[in-house]
Amino acid sequence: MSGRMSRKRRRLIAVLAGLACLGGAVALVLTALNDNLTFFVAPSEIATKAPAPGRSFRIGGLVEGGSVSRTRVDGKPAASFRVTDGPGSVSVTYVGILPDLFREGQGVVAMGTLRPDGVFAASEVLAKHDETYMPKEVADALKKSGQWKPGS
Amino acid sequence: MAITLHRFANPGQFLRLSGRILPYLAVAGVVLTLVGLGWGLFFAPADYQQGDAVRIIYIHVPAAWLASGGYFGLALCSLLSLVWRHPLADLAAVEIGPVGAGCTALCLATGSLWGRPMWGTWWVWDARLTSMLVLLFLYLGHIALVRAFDSPERGYRAGAILALIGVVDLPVIKFSVEWWNTLHQPASIKFTSAPTVFSGMLWPLLISILGFSLGFAAIVVARLRAAVMERRTRGLLLARAQEAA
Amino acid sequence: MTHLPFILASYGLAAAMILAFALSAWRRAGLAKRRLAAVDPRGRDA
Numbered sequence: 001m002s003g004r005m006s007r008k009r010r011r012l013i014a015v016l017a018g019l020a021c022l023g024g025a026v027a028l029v030l031t032a033l034n035d036n037l038t039f040f041v042a043p044s045e046i047a048t049k050a051p052a053p054g055r056s057f058r059i060g061g062l063v064e065g066g067s068v069s070r071t072r073v074d075g076k077p078a079a080s081f082r083v084t085d086g087p088g089s090v091s092v093t094y095v096g097i098l099p100d101l102f103r104e105g106q107g108v109v110a111m112g113t114l115r116p117d118g119v120f121a122a123s124e125v126l127a128k129h130d131e132t133y134m135p136k137e138v139a140d141a142l143k144k145s146g147q148w149k150p151g152s
Numbered sequence: 153m154a155i156t157l158h159r160f161a162n163p164g165q166f167l168r169l170s171g172r173i174l175p176y177l178a179v180a181g182v183v184l185t186l187v188g189l190g191w192g193l194f195f196a197p198a199d200y201q202q203g204d205a206v207r208i209i210y211i212h213v214p215a216a217w218l219a220s221g222g223y224f225g226l227a228l229c230s231l232l233s234l235v236w237r238h239p240l241a242d243l244a245a246v247e248i249g250p251v252g253a254g255c256t257a258l259c260l261a262t263g264s265l266w267g268r269p270m271w272g273t274w275w276v277w278d279a280r281l282t283s284m285l286v287l288l289f290l291y292l293g294h295i296a297l298v299r300a301f302d303s304p305e306r307g308y309r310a311g312a313i314l315a316l317i318g319v320v321d322l323p324v325i326k327f328s329v330e331w332w333n334t335l336h337q338p339a340s341i342k343f344t345s346a347p348t349v350f351s352g353m354l355w356p357l358l359i360s361i362l363g364f365s366l367g368f369a370a371i372v373v374a375r376l377r378a379a380v381m382e383r384r385t386r387g388l389l390l391a392r393a394q395e396a397a
Numbered sequence: 398m399t400h401l402p403f404i405l406a407s408y409g410l411a412a413a414m415i416l417a418f419a420l421s422a423w424r425r426a427g428l429a430k431r432r433l434a435a436v437d438p439r440g441r442d443a
Binding site: 008012015018019022023030037040042060099101102103106124125126128129132133134137138139140 | 199201206235236270276278320324339340348349350353
């Protein structure tokens with residue numbers, strides 16, 4: 001009886017110890033890769049985290065209200081706007097069709113390179129949705145009553 | 153013969169008990185899934201930003217929940233099998249695998265179908281999407297591994313070890329949207345704060361999650377019953393052949 | 398409805414997958430039950 005119990009306990013301890021080691025190893029790897037696992041950098045992080053000039057990366061933040069101007073370049077739709085995360089902001093130019101959810105005050109992720117003049121030349125713009133879901137009537141009511149807090 | 157009976161005692165009890173529960177499980181799963189999806193598709197409001205594309209979440213979120221939840225069940229069965237040698241745990245792990253893989257694939261496919269119109273892309277390699285794809289490969293690896301050996305016992309053992317190793321992917325999936333900047337939005341339903349989903353959308357979503365979960369359980373139980381009966385048939389045929397020899 | 402093709406594809410995929418899993422589980426359980434009954438006619442608990 002005690003022999004069987006101890007064998008089970010030994011197996012349990014072996015499995016748990018193996019899992020603990022594995023968990024630790026994965027945590028270390030994820031910490032080491034932290035910067036690479038980040039899908040985009042915020043405008044305020046560009047100074048510290050942006051790669052070498054000419055290398056492409058992604059920036060993410062909110063489209064600044066009133067900053068969007070749509071134009072045409074060589075007959076294709078184009079846009080320029082500012083992306084902000086509060087402390088910092090960066091100008092973005094983009095030639096191409098913007099996604100459905102692209103709005104002022106909404107989240108956006110742009111892939112491209114930082115030009116020497118500090119303007120981010122985007123080759124791809126993705127809309128980032130936040131975690132709030134509500135019908136239009138509720139959104140309008142919230143805006144009207146002043147309880148509206150724009151998404152992050 | 154006594155040893156054989158003893159070995160089947162536990163699965164026999166499972167067959168009796170599950171046979172009684174299964175009809176209720178299946179009916180509840182079908183009804184709640186139909187109510188949740190019907191409500192979500194036809195009666196829930198459209199989103200102020202996403203329009204009607206928001207209706208995809210009534211499938212995407214339950215599928216994502218079952219992808220992770222199913223894997224947790226698979227890992228639990230693997231632990232029971234490795235440590236306590238529970239006679240049903242091996243079979244349960246084998247039967248959960250394909251169903252969980254299906255849910256993971258459905259989660260990825262519906263996410264893609266939502267992402268194309270909303271984000272503007274079918275796929276990005278952000279931490280959430282990538283860790284979910286890793287989960288699909290863990291499921292597929294388990295499915296392949298448990299069938300890769302001539303002796304089923306060795307296959308169960310190898311599959312159980314893989315399943316337990318893969319458990320580290322579950323917290324990565326869950327917290328990827330908080331640990332790193334991802335394109336995928338953070339969780340809307342949390343245990344720690346009020347949900348950020350309007351109640352007229354939250355109810356059909358919760359019902360759909362419950363319906364999918366019960367349906368998942370019903371399908372796994374039905375497969376497990378079949379597996380137990382198949383194993384018993386094989387055992388009896390083998391015993392008969394040995395008697396004849 | 399906006400985005401109808403995407404919504405229809407999602408619900409279609411889900412319906413197809415659920416039906417496929419449910420039907421295959423049902424058929425497999427029925428087959429296993431008949432095979433077991435053929436081998437062991439006294440098995441009354443299945």
